[in-house]
Amino acid sequence: MTLPAVSLQDYIFTVAHAVDLVGLDDPWHGRRVGLLAAELAVLAGGDAASRKRFYHAGLLHDCGVSSTAVHQSLTAELEWRGADAHCQRGAALLLRCAPLAPMAELVRHHHTRWELLAASELYRSQPETALAANLVYLADRIDALSRASYADRSTLAMAPSLREQIIALSGSLFAPQWVEVFADASSREAFWLMLDSECVLDYQEEMRALDDGTVLSAEEFVAGAYLLADIIDAKSPFTAEHSLGVARLARFFASRLGLGDDRCAAIEIAGLLHDIGKLQIPDDILDSPCGLNEHDAGIMRSHSFATYMVLKRLKGAEEIARWAAWHHETPDGRGYPFHLHAGEMPLEARIIHVADLYQALAQHRPYRKAMSPEAILKLLQLRLDRHLLEPDLLALIAAEPDVVHRVAVGEAVPA
Known part of the structure; x- marks a missing residue:
């Protein structure tokens, strides 16, 4: 037999599914973050390639998390003192698999406050990358703050207070331009209702249908398997x-x-x-x-x-x-x-x-x-x-x- 020709997108979805297993009582976090980041990017004027990039970044953003205890802290608190460790680990993992390496900086800084990121060397040298990382952070925190409402379907009831809380963080945690896009989008009920797990699954299938046919080489497939093994063994x-x-x-x-x-x-x-x-x-x-x-x-x-x-x-x-x-x-x-x-x-x-x-x-x-x-x-x-x-x-x-x-x-x- 020869090693199978595995599509890059299928591989990314597999990593995302594996990482979401860690969530136990909430196996949709990565996919909701991908949806939110992709939709906000489109509302900001992003094209189809941008939509796919942010969806994939959202799927992979927590690839540095293997512990259920860490996952629960990350999804239950707005800011968590130990958050940077999984950002560093996730970025290091992605750098080991060439097709995923372009998303490493987004993962590395998806818990970095905007006020720190805006003053960083990354922003001076790669402002678009810094902004992209902050959009993943925003999407991640929208989902974390909404998490308590999913079980009893109280998302719409909680939406006004969540919206105010996030808007108040403009310029500190989040880039003002992303908060502006969020403020407009979140004024509609549809923005919050699309976070339902059935909608998230539909969105995943919609994105799956946009596969451009990129295939991992045999060497990349092996490297990708080793990346997953590191997530498992951690x-x-x-x-x-x-x-x-x-x-x-x-x-x-x-x-x-x-x-x-x-x-x-x-x-x-x-x-x-x-x-x-x-x-x-x-x-x-x-x-x-x-x-x-x-x-x-x-x-x-x-x-x-x-x-x-x-x-x-x-x-x-x-x-x-x-x-x-x-x-x-x-x-x-x-x-x-x-x-x-x-x-x-x-x-x-x-x-x-x-x-x-x-x-x-x-x-x-x-x-x-x-x-x-x-x-x-x-x-x-x-x-x-x-x-x-x-x-x-x-x-x-x-x-x-x-x-x-x-x-x-x-x-x-x-x-």
Whole structure:
């Protein structure tokens, strides 16, 4: 197989969907910010390209957030002292993937007060970029202030006070020219009503239809997968670099089994993305220092299906989506979430399953210490005895236990 030709827009939407998982009780924040920024840009005289640019910037603005606690602070408070950290992280992530790099400065400054931004070197050298970043900030804060009204549909009742609050921040938090556009637009009920989740979803599909056909190169797709893996692994200090370790180990297994370079690269990508659904798991469950109760275990088991729901929208990468989502399936049909049997699981999915299991055991977790190669091999043998593991993959591990362990924990790169 060859790596799929994934559209840039589909990839951006996938990142946005992944980041919005972190919102838990509000999975629409990024998409509402995109809508608001795009519509205000159009009302200010922006063209179709400007509309798309601001929509994409809104979708990606919180890509530096993986923690549910941080997300709740950012969407519940007008200004938050720790906000700049996720701006810096988000900008650094975007700079690592060339097609997204032009939006890095917008993300970097989407919590910078206008009175500071207007006096900055960025404004002196790139005034349009500074203004664009401030429009994303304005859209972000409109949604944050409106958040409490979505559950009981009281947005119109709250709109006058929200409008006054934002207008009062002209010149301090927000550029006067953007506040002027907002003041005019927000005097209409339609401005506030379009923030309903159904309208946000319709807007997303409208924007999806405007795809210009830009496709990621193979190198850009891999870079984009690593970007997503960094977002995933930042979710918890106990799973930091887990996705990278699974990807390394899965590629190592695939190479040892004689699979071609493109197939190995596709398996590596599936390894990088397999835990994307964990972004929706609350921090306290993921970092629990003891065993999970039935309720929390049920929430945890939802993550692989969430991975499937995020990745299946990446057109052309449907196979990779399935391999990634099936990482908790077992040959006996007792895995989850689809309860596949051995004959239904392709080799790639079986590789991801074993790589995920091994790497997790080799890594320190809040409820246990990292296990030695010998202890892991014994545990895997027990799983083989219960028909929960592929004999060929266990044989690979048994043949080179020390090498496999070093690959899993990042101490060696396979030749």
